[in-house]
Amino acid sequence: MEGEDRGIASRGVTQGRFETSSTISQASVVNALPTRLMRLAALPWFECWAGQLRTEKKSKHTIRAYTVAARDFSTTVLPGEEYQSWEEAQIIPVRVYHERSDPSTGRVDAWLNSLGELRPATINARIAAVSHLLKWLGYTIPEWVQRPARRRPLPRPLGRSEVLKVRSAALRMEDPLAHPIVTTMLETGLRISELCNLDIDDVDHEDLSALVIGGKGEKDRTVLFTKKTTEAIEAWNPIRAMRSKMLENEDSERALFLSSRGNRINPRSIQKLIDRLADEAEIPRTRLSPHTLRHTFxxxxxxxxxxxxxxxxxxxxxxxxxxxxxxxxxxxxxxxxYHRAQRLPELEEFEIDSKVEDELESEYLMVPATAIQQD
Structure with missing residues (x-):
């Protein structure tokens, strides 16, 4: 019993380091927690939140990005507080972290001020991550938080002659991945991350479609292609089969596109491939990218x-x-x-249809009743 008391006292000292100057009592903090978090109140918040992200089937990339944002937010120090490292901050109990993260304490504002030098796209991504965290804790992102305007220049789509150059260059290249990857991207408009995550079982060659699992926003969708993609993938499959045996792991067996070492391809390797393809097609590298292929599609x-x-x-x-x-x-x-798709029938067409219906009705009335019954 004495040892248990010492353990409780020790935990109390540890938790005391994370307490803020707020007058809210521990009991009221627990009561302020969402009901779904009550059973997690004494557990480390980050472990619990990361579990929630995995439950939502967030991609590894998304979880990594959310972790970076949560780390910066959690280690933001308010006046009068002692600095806590990320190693210390991530083990704060849920009930204490809930109090610390209350937007009314000013921590959100202080954290936002620290993002000033980042690009608008990065700031928006960080805000999205912390918004998810606050929502999990039962809060909402304050109304005064404004996301910076993001205006990323879009790539100019390839012209017809450029597409022919790229496809011809892909066929000439020694890299067997060039032709199937370029053909697939031009015919499906897949994002580079979606192409990397494509499994062999996701592709239905009979239906000429592919299932994209966990795309951007963690949403599944179906993309379509033609026989050109099917032929390109079928030509690639024997090489893929050989490469999948190099590592003999589950991921290599599933992945549609594999590197020369037998690993699932990654965005960096595709970008390097596209750079070599641009050189082969005699197109400036700045003119050709995976996103350019998607935009062209x-x-x-x-x-x-x-x-x-x-x-x-x-x-x-x-x-x-x-x-x-x-x-x-x-x-x-x-x-x-709009005008191409939204064309109402002209009155003349309506009159013609009416005349046809009248003629059919007249012919029907002239048919003997016995003949109708026989039919």
């Missing part, structure tokens, strides 16, 4: 008459507004798409 759909909703679904955009910005669609182009 989307622009091609638009030019061939696809509607925005279809393009949105194939690209995996959460909002159609994103698709419009992505394609840099002007108001005039939007009007053209």
């Amino acid at each position: 989307a622009t091609g759909l638009l030019e061939r008459g696809a509607d925005l909703v279809t393009i949105q679904r194939l690209l995996g955009h959460a909002s159609i507004a994103t698709t419009r910005v992505y394609l840099e669609i002007s108001d005039q182009t939007l009007r053209e798409i």
Whole structure:
């Protein structure tokens, strides 16, 4: 019993280092916790939150990015507080961390001020991560938090002659990955991360489609392709089979595209491949990137008459507004798409249809009733 008391006292001292100057008592903090977190109140908050991220099937990349944001937020010091390292901060009990993270304490503001030198895209990603953390704790991101405007210049899509150059160069290259990767990206519009995560079982060659699992926003979707992609992948499969035996691990057996060492390809290796492809096609490297291929796919759909909703679904955009910005669609182009798709029948057509119906009805009435019954 005495040892247990010492243990409790020891934990009390440890937790005391994490207490703020707030007058909220420990009991009231526990009561302020969301009901779903009550049973976790004494456990390390980061371990619990990371478990939640895995439950939501966040990708490894997303969890890494969220961890960086949570680390910076959790080690932000307010006036009168003692600095805590990340190793110390991540083991704070949920009930104490809940109090420390209350937006009304000013920690969110102090943390935001520390992000000033980062790019707008990075700041937005950090805010998204901390917003998830606060929501898990039962809070919401304060209304005064403004996300910086993000205006990333979009790549100019490849012209018809450039696409032919790229495809021809991919066939000439010694790297057997060049042809299947370029063909797949041009026909599906996959993001580079989605291409890397593609498994052999995700591709349905009979249906000419592929299932993208856990795309951006952790949303699954189906992309389509033609026989060109099927032929390119079928030509790649014998090489893939040999490479998958080099490591004989589960991931190598599943992955559709493997490196020369038998590992699943990664974004960096694809970028290097695209750079070599640009050299082979005699196109400036700045002109060709994985994102350029995706943008070329989307622009091609638009030019061939696809509607925005279809393009949105194939690209995996959460909002159609994103698709419009992505394609840099002007108001005039939007009007053209509308008038091309929204054509009401002319009155003359209606009159013709009515006459045809009248004639059919007259012919029907002239048929003897006995003949109708026999039919």
